[in-house]
Amino acid sequence: MLLKDLLAPLLPVQVKGNDTMEITGITADSRKVKPGDLFICLRGFTVDGHAFAAKAVEQGAVAVLADCELEVPATVVRVPDTRRAMAMIADLFYGSPTRELKVIGVTGTNGKTTTTNLIDKILRDYQKKTGLIGTIHMRIGDQVEEVKNTTPEALELQRSFRRMRDAGAEYAIIEVSSHALQMGRVRGCDVHTAVFTNLTQDHLDFHKTMDNYRFAKSLLFAQLGNEYRLDRLKTAVLNADDSSSQLFAEVTPARVITYGIDRPADVRAQQVRISRQGTSFQVQTFAGSITLNLRLMGKFNVYNALAAIAVALVEGVPLEAIKASLEQVKGVNGRFEPVDAGQDFTVIVDYSHTPDSLENALMTIKEFAQGRIFCVVGCGGDRDRGKRPIMAQIATKYADISVLTSDNPRSEDPEAIIDDMIAGLAQVPVDRYLRIADRSEAIQYAVSQAKANDVILIAGKGHETYQLIKDQVLPFDDREVARAAIKNSARL
Numbered sequence: 001m002l003l004k005d006l007l008a009p010l011l012p013v014q015v016k017g018n019d020t021m022e023i024t025g026i027t028a029d030s031r032k033v034k035p036g037d038l039f040i041c042l043r044g045f046t047v048d049g050h051a052f053a054a055k056a057v058e059q060g061a062v063a064v065l066a067d068c069e070l071e072v073p074a075t076v077v078r079v080p081d082t083r084r085a086m087a088m089i090a091d092l093f094y095g096s097p098t099r100e101l102k103v104i105g106v107t108g109t110n111g112k113t114t115t116t117n118l119i120d121k122i123l124r125d126y127q128k129k130t131g132l133i134g135t136i137h138m139r140i141g142d143q144v145e146e147v148k149n150t151t152p153e154a155l156e157l158q159r160s161f162r163r164m165r166d167a168g169a170e171y172a173i174i175e176v177s178s179h180a181l182q183m184g185r186v187r188g189c190d191v192h193t194a195v196f197t198n199l200t201q202d203h204l205d206f207h208k209t210m211d212n213y214r215f216a217k218s219l220l221f222a223q224l225g226n227e228y229r230l231d232r233l234k235t236a237v238l239n240a241d242d243s244s245s246q247l248f249a250e251v252t253p254a255r256v257i258t259y260g261i262d263r264p265a266d267v268r269a270q271q272v273r274i275s276r277q278g279t280s281f282q283v284q285t286f287a288g289s290i291t292l293n294l295r296l297m298g299k300f301n302v303y304n305a306l307a308a309i310a311v312a313l314v315e316g317v318p319l320e321a322i323k324a325s326l327e328q329v330k331g332v333n334g335r336f337e338p339v340d341a342g343q344d345f346t347v348i349v350d351y352s353h354t355p356d357s358l359e360n361a362l363m364t365i366k367e368f369a370q371g372r373i374f375c376v377v378g379c380g381g382d383r384d385r386g387k388r389p390i391m392a393q394i395a396t397k398y399a400d401i402s403v404l405t406s407d408n409p410r411s412e413d414p415e416a417i418i419d420d421m422i423a424g425l426a427q428v429p430v431d432r433y434l435r436i437a438d439r440s441e442a443i444q445y446a447v448s449q450a451k452a453n454d455v456i457l458i459a460g461k462g463h464e465t466y467q468l469i470k471d472q473v474l475p476f477d478d479r480e481v482a483r484a485a486i487k488n489s490a491r492l
């Protein structure tokens with residue numbers, strides 16, 4: 001594509017140099033520049049991409065997009081906001097793939113990965129071709145690829161959408177994080193359906209206040225746009241039991257469908273029963289009603305299922321087919337995943353790394369636990385500090401013994417993170433918790449103490465297969481560590 005064609009939608013824009021050359025690729029990372037590329041300078045949280053413009057040109061970039069004057073031997077395109085420009089350029093460069101796909105975007109503090117996976121399962125069983133992007137991985141055609149971010153930057157996102165289209169996908173089901181919305185990673189996407197799971201405290205290191213956090217989420221619903229072609233009608237799927245939905249309903253120009261349990265909703269679950277085997281409930285919808293028996297545990301998973309049901313109904317999937325698909329789901333990688341190595345107590349690995357998800361996980365366990373509850377939990381370093389004391393309070397409120405440990409301390413001192421957690425425990429008897437910074441030892445301790453019928457929740461890392469300590473990415477998998485600890489304790 002010619003540079004001048006790529007720049008056509010930008011306003012205001014100043015070009016210094018030739019703009020008639022072919023742009024063969026675009027990147028915002030100087031380490032990935034190839035000859036013929038356009039290099040986009042982004043002001044990051046760690047470094048300023050403008051500092052790498054010269055290096056990018058040395059490596060063959062023929063043009064540079066910047067927000068200031070730059071002296072480099074290549075065409076310099078100046079715009080006020082390079083990130084905003086990047087989203088428009090990415091959409092154009094990859095041929096507006098979202099206009100050829102039905103993008104289903106799921107946002108909310110908890111439940112995005114689970115809900116996207118449920119939607120994907122239903123649509124695929126209904127013979128629809130889908131692509132998926134989220135925390136665990138990205139799937140394009142049948143190819144599964146690693147991801148760095150839950151929602152990638154605009155360039156990678158649009159490239160992935162194009163590849164999905166080329167692989168024949170009709171739908172792209174994506175998790176949309178609040179970081180992505182705030183940073184404009186999904187700007188320029190033609191979103192077909194936007195789904196809201198829930199909003200509770202997290203990421204205040206980034207958003208500072210809950211209002212800002214809610215505002216970021218609202219952007220997805222505001223972005224739905226007006227579209228009155230019947231086959232491209234937009235829908236906002238909102239949680240009737242979460243008060244943030246009111247704002248999202250107000251800002252969206254699209255039609256609104258609600259789901260819920262406690263309040264009246266278009267897709268509503270009633271007679272919810274939670275057991276050790278899963279959940280069962282009746283769903284009343286605008287397309288009829290049905291009884292579901294899911295292997296997924298916990299009331300929170302009823303919400304995830306309802307959101308998926310609402311989306312599937314909008315896409316015309318019959319209720320019976322939805323039921324058949326959902327009832328097959330055993331679980332999602334690292335979400336309330338049991339570890340069974342023949343022991344007489346229960347071990348559950350769960351990706352609960354927020355106060356709300358931890359409380360949900362523990363409340364669910366409380367419903368079926370016959371013995372004591374152990375909770376092995378830590379809080380991420382370089383992330384929302386405010387949630388640390390709250391998560392410790394929740395752990396000690398529900399668990400008989402909480403083992404406070406490390407969960408990706410990153411650049412922080414693991415002991416200092418645990419201090420922040422313990423700061424919330426002034427009212428809690430000291431025999432209800434202990435600190436073991438080494439996560440492996442913490443898991444081994446809980447396993448060594450567990451007796452028949454006890455339940456151990458290992459919270460926070462779920463599917464993760466690493467521990468981030470300083471700049472190191474060390475191999476670590478809660479499930480493997482727990483399995484080894486169980487086998488080891490059986491031998492003693």
Ligand SMILES: CC(=O)N[C@H]1[C@@H](OP(=O)(O)OP(=O)(O)OC[C@H]2O[C@@H](n3ccc(=O)[nH]c3=O)[C@H](O)[C@@H]2O)O[C@H](CO)[C@@H](O)[C@@H]1O[C@H](C)C(=O)N[C@@H](C)C(=O)N[C@H](CCC(=O)O)C(=O)O
Binds near residue numbers: 031149152179
């Ligand atoms: C806070 C945040 O979102 N940071 C993202 C951001 O990193 P950054 O701003 O630190 O980037 P930087 O290192 O300062 O670099 C700035 C620019 O210089 C460029 N550069 C840098 C070095 C160099 O040698 N050459 C060069 O060109 C970089 O490519 C970049 O364009 O841009 C990076 C590249 O796109 C992202 O990978 C990175 O996500 C980091 C890994 C991250 O942890 N993000 C989290 C907070 C996040 O986004 N999480 C949400 C999920 C949250 C949820 O659970 O809801 C997500 O969607 O993943």
Ligand SMILES: Nc1ncnc2c1ncn2[C@@H]1O[C@H](COP(=O)(O)OP(=O)(O)OP(=O)(O)O)[C@@H](O)[C@H]1O
Binds near residue numbers: 109114115303304357
């Ligand atoms: N609807 C829900 N409401 C509250 N908690 C939930 C819900 N669904 C899942 N959880 C809890 O949150 C954890 C994370 O779930 P999931 O991975 O689906 O969420 P997510 O929004 O994708 O998280 P992330 O922001 O880290 O990508 C689960 O392990 C479970 O404990």
Ligand SMILES: N[C@H](CCC[C@H](N)C(=O)O)C(=O)O
Binds near residue numbers: 150379380407461464
């Ligand atoms: N998407 C979340 C993941 C947190 C996972 C937890 N294990 C941690 O590292 O804090 C975040 O970036 O805050």
Ligand SMILES: [Mg+2]
Binds near residue numbers: 112175
């Ligand atoms: Mg996720």
